[in-house]
Amino acid sequence: MKSVWFSALPFDKTLVTLALESGVDAIVTDAAHADDVRALGRVEVLTPEDVIYVTLNSKADEDTAIAALKSGGKSVLKLGWEIIPVENILAQSEGLGVEVASADQARLAAGILERGVDVVVVLPEAATELKKIVADVKLSQGCARLAKAVVTAIKPAGLGHRVCVDTMSMFKKGQGMLIGNSSAFTFLVHAETESNPYVAARPFRVNAGAVHAYAIMPGDKTNYLEELSSGDEVLVVGADGATSLATIGRVKVEVRPMLQITARCGDAEGTVFLQNAETIRLTRPGGEPVSVVSLKEGDEILCSTDQAGRHFGMRICEEIKEG
Template identity: 45%
Template sequence: MKQFWVDIRPWRKDLATTAIESGANVLVVDDADRVRELGRVMTAAENGDLVPGKDVFEVEIVDKAAEEEALRLSREGYVIVRTGDWTVIPLENLVAQSDRIVAAVTTADEAAVALTVLEHGTAGVLLTTDDPAEIRRVAGVVAGSGAEVPLTVFEVTRIAPVGMGDRVCVDTCSLLVDGEGMLVGNTSSAFLMVHPETLENPYVAPRPFRVNAGAVHAYILLPGGKTAYLTDLSAGDTVLVAEHTGTTREAVVGRVKIERRPLLLVEAKAGSANVSLVLQNAETIRLVREGGTAVSVANLAVGDKVLGSLMEGGRHFGIAVKETIREK
């Protein structure tokens, strides 16, 4: 998750309010008490959550020595870097070696470059501006900076009822749209894209905030390439929502519903790779076709093509690890 920081030095209440309403993660201020009067948001200040010189540092990149100093400090905390030409080599060098670099920017265009340097991008941006509208523009850039996930077209090979079990509905704090989905799988190396409940049907009203994601044991792909068991999700967690094009965004979990329902096993393959997922056996549960259209599991047939993703298998607390792990 990319960090959105806003510099409110000297203090301006209108800028601080706009930053908070736009979802800023951190406000850099002279006095954190002023921010606490407006809302709950992290601050970087002498009396803040992040203390300058201890948790966060500022470095102007003027030469190689300053670059090396920024890298050294990044082992202790976040480093805000400023440079006359941060769009090229200095920022790339820092991003290649540290995930705690925050680029100082003044416009949405600069933020877009910083967040995509070397594809991975900086950990976040610190915006300095006198314009509340620019804060909102940069917030939009940060929100849309999710990395693309590689998608694979799988051919369905088996569909079989497997009896009763507990399934998980992931209700988000966002409105999801047609052609999106969450990537869920029986193993941590292969996932199918499960469509949200955005479509009309004769049985129940749409729930465009919801993905009926699968059985409790299944893995769900999270931001940063991590995974979690569906049963471990809870309110306040962040999940990954992928478009059928591979573009991703993040959504906050508002509620998780676990209920006992009839289940269905779906298996598919792409070349020598296999994927499987246990889903609720109901018309409202849908997978995603290559073009972004949804297909209900009630109408799914062997030979159908659906979207998913292949990842490196083997996880320890949701993080990919290099060890011998076999899942099937």
């Protein structure tokens, strides 16, 4: 997980408050104001003495940053860094931070060598973009590969324990979670963003499916739905493939009537068990939610296909067949 720090040098209470409200991981300020920051919120407070700042002017400066990181220190490149030297440092070490003065610079730093720097240090001149920077750097998880799949079967599956994932975030139309009986074929289960005459919308919730199902998680991992709990971070996926993070506030497991839905994408076929109720929806290719009650064979929905093979949620190279 990448970190965002705010550089409160010089100290400015208004900007520090904004930084805390934006969700930064640490505040860098002078030692004289460290306790003032701690009084405003529970956050890591660093002083310039805790950080090794490096201005990149030569190859020797790259070596200085690398040595600091390998010795366990916190190394931050001063504003004015360029991509090639940063790539050289990233290739040889972990934990690098860079100063940024805009959201564009933050996005650039977070994507260098696809992996990106580990720490983005936002300077005061970028304070107006701080919330966007935090969202882009900390929440964005890249792009999920979604494809159209055709529904081939829908049938009652009796009673089962289903899992509602209630997050601390508000989903938008077109967003949900990737859920399936196999990690190699998951369905974009839409969040409960839509109202109907009988039930109000629950835009913080994904009624995700049966307890045994896989959920695609951040960091290219999976969890069984039954394993999820309060405080866990889950992967939010939009119909356009954009992903972000949400933190679980509560998980509800209850016995409900279930449907088994089967779909085909190319040569791949997958299934998912979802509650038999109008409020549970999959996602059409255009981002429109479609209720499982009105879903028909031949309908197109969004799914994600992948190589099979997971062990404790981690990707492995092994011949595995899941049905």
